[in-house]
Amino acid sequence: MKKFVLILSLFVICISCSNDDEASITNLIVGVWEDSGFLEIRDQRQALQYDFKIDGTLTISTLIIERSTGNILGYLYRAIGTYRTNEDQLNINISEIYLHNNFNAPYSDLEDLELSDQQYEQTITFSFDRLFTELLFLYPPCGPNELCVGSQTFRKVF
Numbered sequence: 039m040k041k042f043v044l045i046l047s048l049f050v051i052c053i054s055c056s057n058d059d060e061a062s063i064t065n066l067i068v069g070v071w072e073d074s075g076f077l078e079i080r081d082q083r084q085a086l087q088y089d090f091k092i093d094g095t096l097t098i099s100t101l102i103i104e105r106s107t108g109n110i111l112g113y114l115y116r117a118i119g120t121y122r123t124n125e126d127q128l129n130i131n132i133s134e135i136y137l138h139n140n141f142n143a144p145y146s147d148l149e150d151l152e153l154s155d156q157q158y159e160q161t162i163t164f165s166f167d168r169l170f171t172e173l174l175f176l177y178p179p180c181g182p183n184e185l186c187v188g189s190q191t192f193r194k195v196f
Contacts, residue, residue, distance in 0.1 A: 066166060067123060068092050071173045071192035074103075081105050084114070088173075088192060096121045096130060102145045112145025114138045128162045128175075170194070 067090045074085040083105050089097040100115035119132035136151035163176040173192040180186040 065092070066170055067121075067128070067164075067173065070195040072195045073190055073192045082111065086192075087195070090121060094120050094122060096132075098132070112138075112143075113148050113151055114145055116148065116151055123164075126163055126165060128164045129159070130162065131159045133157055 069090060071088045071090070072085050074083050081104055083103050085101055085103055087097075087099045087101065089099070091097075096117075096119050098115070098117040098119075099113060101113050102111045103109065104111050113136075115138065116136040117132045118134040119130060121128060121130050123129075135154045135156045137154050138146040139152045140146055140150070161178070165174050165176075166172065167174075171194050173194070175190045175192070177187055177189065
């Protein structure tokens with residue numbers, strides 16, 4: 039009977055450790071991550087931000103930021119959806135996409151972005167640097183004649 043209780047206890051510990059590891063990975067990804075290496079013009083920079091919430095929701099934004107003040111001047115893109123992690127896999131499910139469609143202006147206010155009928159789901163391999171201040175996305179390979187990115191690094195903003 040003691041052996042049965044010992045084996046059962048070890049099994050419960052292993053299962054709870056697995057769930058703790060998954061919870062800690064999810065907690066590490068929570069926050070705002072930014073890649074701002076896209077475009078720099080005058081006193082402006084373009085940034086791609088992923089905002090992961092603890093409740094599993096996600097907002098992705100491409101925005102224009104005033105470099106000297108850090109103020110957001112406008113938006114080019116906004117996507118809203120959910121995410122979940124499974125070991126080193128990040129599954130993103132986007133249900134709403136808003137686009138800048140005013141060709142007379144370089145960017146839009148958030149409320150002026152237009153809702154599109156696009157949706158998508160994507161699985162990305164991800165990892166952190168040793169200090170957990172950088173998040174690396176490794177995207178799946180592209181098909182022939184597709185324009186895509188192999189990897190992307192984000193810095194934790196907050």
